[in-house]
Amino acid sequence: xxxxxxxxxxxxxxxxxxxxxxxxxxxxxxxxxxxxxxxxxxxxxxxxxxxxxxxxxxxxxxxxxxxxxxxxxxxxxxxxxxxxxxxxxxxxxxxxxxxxxxxxxxxxxxxxxxxxxxxxxxxxxxxxxxxxxxxxxxxxxxxxxxxxxxxxxxxxxxxxxxxxxxxxxxxxxxxxxxxxxxxxxxxxxxxxxxxxxxxxxxxxxxxxxxxxxxxxxxxxxxxxxxxxxxxxxxxxxxxxxxxxxxxxxxxxxxxxxxxxxxxxxxxxxxxxxxxxxxxxxxxxxxxxxxxxxxxxxxxxxxxxxxxxxxxxxxxxxxxxxxxxxxxxxxxxxxxxxxxxxxxxxxxxxxxxxxxxxxxxxxxxxxxxxxxxxxxxxxxxxxxxxxxxxxxxxxxxxxxxx
Numbered sequence: 001x002x003x004x005x006x007x008x009x010x011x012x013x014x015x016x017x018x019x020x021x022x023x024x025x026x027x028x029x030x031x032x033x034x035x036x037x038x039x040x041x042x043x044x045x046x047x048x049x050x051x052x053x054x055x056x057x058x059x060x061x062x063x064x065x066x067x068x069x070x071x072x073x074x075x076x077x078x079x080x081x082x083x084x085x086x087x088x089x090x091x092x093x094x095x096x097x098x099x100x101x102x103x104x105x106x107x108x109x110x111x112x113x114x115x116x117x118x119x120x121x122x123x124x125x126x127x128x129x130x131x132x133x134x135x136x137x138x139x140x141x142x143x144x145x146x147x148x149x150x151x152x153x154x155x156x157x158x159x160x161x162x163x164x165x166x167x168x169x170x171x172x173x174x175x176x177x178x179x180x181x182x183x184x185x186x187x188x189x190x191x192x193x194x195x196x197x198x199x200x201x202x203x204x205x206x207x208x209x210x211x212x213x214x215x216x217x218x219x220x221x222x223x224x225x226x227x228x229x230x231x232x233x234x235x236x237x238x239x240x241x242x243x244x245x246x247x248x249x250x251x252x253x254x255x256x257x258x259x260x261x262x263x264x265x266x267x268x269x270x271x272x273x274x275x276x277x278x279x280x281x282x283x284x285x286x287x288x289x290x291x292x293x294x295x296x297x298x299x300x301x302x303x304x305x306x307x308x309x310x311x312x313x314x315x316x317x318x319x320x321x322x323x324x325x326x327x328x329x330x331x332x333x334x335x336x337x338x339x340x341x342x343x344x345x346x347x348x349x350x351x352x353x354x355x356x357x358x359x360x361x362x363x364x365x366x367x368x369x370x371x372x373x374x375x376x377x378x379x380x381x382x383x384x385x386x387x388x389x390x391x392x393x394x395x396x397x398x399x400x401x
Contacts, residue, residue, distance in 0.1 A: 020193055021136075021144050024088075024128050027186035029151035031092055031124045034099055034179035035064070036152075037159025041172035048173060049108045056108065060115055062362050067119025069355035075123045076130060076348020084131040084344060085195045092187035094121025096180045103177020114176075124183075125152070126344070126351035129334070133343030134196035138335065139282055145331035146278050153270040160260075222337040222346055224395065225330070226353045228289055228388070232326050233357030234364075235296055235385040239303075241365045242374035249374065250307050262312050269320025270327065277328045285336065286396050288329030293389040295322025300382035304375055322385075 038045075039061050043054040051057075079087035098121055102114035125148070132144045163175060170178060240263075247259045281288030299319035306312050338346045365377035 021132065021147065023189055023193060024132060025144075025147045025151045027092065027190055028124055028128045028148055029155050030182045030186045031095055031122075032152055032155035033159045033162075033182055034176065035095070035118070035122070036155050037163040038172055038176060038179070039064075040160050041163060041167070044167075045111075045171075045173040046108070048171070049105070049111055051108055056112075058362075058366065060112060062359055063112065063115040064119035064122065065355045065358050067116050068122050069119075069352045069359070071120045072123050072126050072351040072355070073345070073348040076126055076344040076346070076351075077342070079127060079130050079344030079348075080342035083195055084127070084134050085190070085193065087344065088124070088127040088131050089187050089190055091122055091124045091127040092183045092190060094118075095124065095183040096187065097121065099176045099180035099183065103174055103180065123348070123351060126347040129347040129350075130344035131196060133335070133338045133347065137339060141338075142282055142285075142332040142335035143278055145334055146274050146328050149327045149331060150271050150274055153267045157264045157267045222334075222341075222349075224286075225333045225337045226350065228333070228392070229330055229350060230353050230357040231384060231388040232289075232293070232296075232330060233354050234361045235293070235300070235381045235388065236323060236326075237358045237361035238365045238381040238384070239300055239378040241362065242369050242377055245369075246303065246374040246378065247312065251309060251312070254309070258309075262316055265313065265316035266320035266323050269317060270324045273321065273324040274328055277324050278332075281325065281329050282332050285329040285332035286392070288325050289333065290389050290392050290396050292322045292324070292326030292329055293385045293392070295319070295325060297382045297386035297389060298322075300378050300385065303378045303382075 042057040042060055046054040046057055046060075075087055075091070095118065098114050098118035101117065102111055105111035105114050128148060129145060132148070133141055136144055163172060166175060243263055244256075244259050247254060247262055251259075277288070295318060299315050299322055302311070302315040302318070306315055334347070334350065361381075364380060368376040368380055
């Protein structure tokens with residue numbers, strides 16, 4: 001990540017060095033590892049807790065997401081009031097405690113309670129973004145947020161593979177307790193970082209204040225950002241749960257490993273494309289977001305008729321390009337929207353919106369799959385993305401003028 005940041009010419013301000021930005025991103029990757037890697041194995045965990053048929057797997061999968069969404073705005077406001085570093089440390093330590101409790105839970109109610117705590121006490125993404133936004137702005141902040149998304153994509157790809165590789169020696173259930181070491185290590189690393197500097201107050205009407213107001217344009221309302229974030233998460237996440245089932249139906253001899261690679265392909269695109277995409281869209285983020293939605297719509301729609309390995313690979317790569325465009329553009333829009341606002345509160349609200357989109361996506365995916373089959377959620381995601389691109393085009397034209 002360091003080399004990529006240096007090649008872009010991005011530099012942290014005096015209050016936060018480049019290596020400190022990378023430390024925050026690395027800590028988020030570490031914290032995300034267990035949170036993203038273990039839930040796919042709930043069907044293997046629950047039988048040992050008394051749920052022999054893993055009937056509760058679907059519900060428990062979204063429990064941390066639901067409670068994380070409910071807690072994120074509160075933690076964001078507290079970060080603005082009491083300090084971003086303190087609340088970021090709290091989030092990492094909260095994850096460590098909840099993972100430890102989940103790993104040693106010996107009943108389904110105890111395990112469920114640990115997942116609730118994971119959601120309530122977590123919120124590392126909003127806390128990390130709020131920390132960065134308090135010390136960075138403009139192009140530097142949008143690139144730092146892009147790095148954070150890169151850390152999440154890497155965790156999403158790597159974590160399930162590592163957890164599966166460890167399973168012959170340590171059950172996924174006990175890996176919760178083992179991986180509690182990761183957020184604890186992240187908290188120790190973050191403890192060495194500085195508290196982001198608070199801007200010095202200036203009296204209104206002074207020459208310095210007037211110059212600053214002239215130099216920095218007023219931030220746009222975050223409402224457009226919230227709407228695009230919800231739609232993007234809904235359009236992409238709705239395609240996740242039943243993709244492997246769809247691939248198994250269309251390509252019955254492919255095997256689970258190759259199916260997993262097809263699932264991961266879009267997320268692998270992000271680390272490769274994030275740098276050039278950020279350079280291209282940093283100053284025109286809404287155009288990038290609308291283009292990303294359009295590519296996502298085309299790629300997901302193509303899944304309806306895909307029937308060969310080559311067609312799936314092409315569509316997954318196109319989806320990866322659209323997701324990268326969308327995620328990077330949303331990071332740039334967030335950097336613009338938080339200017340002049342409390343970053344903790346804004347990113348807490350943004351995390352609430354994102355998690356709400358994921359919960360709705362899971363519910364819609366389950367219902368549409370039951371009625372029309374595994375291709376239906378993917379086509380529904382295409383429809384959401386296409387509609388969002390169409391609705392956003394007038395706003396894009398207005399902003400360009």
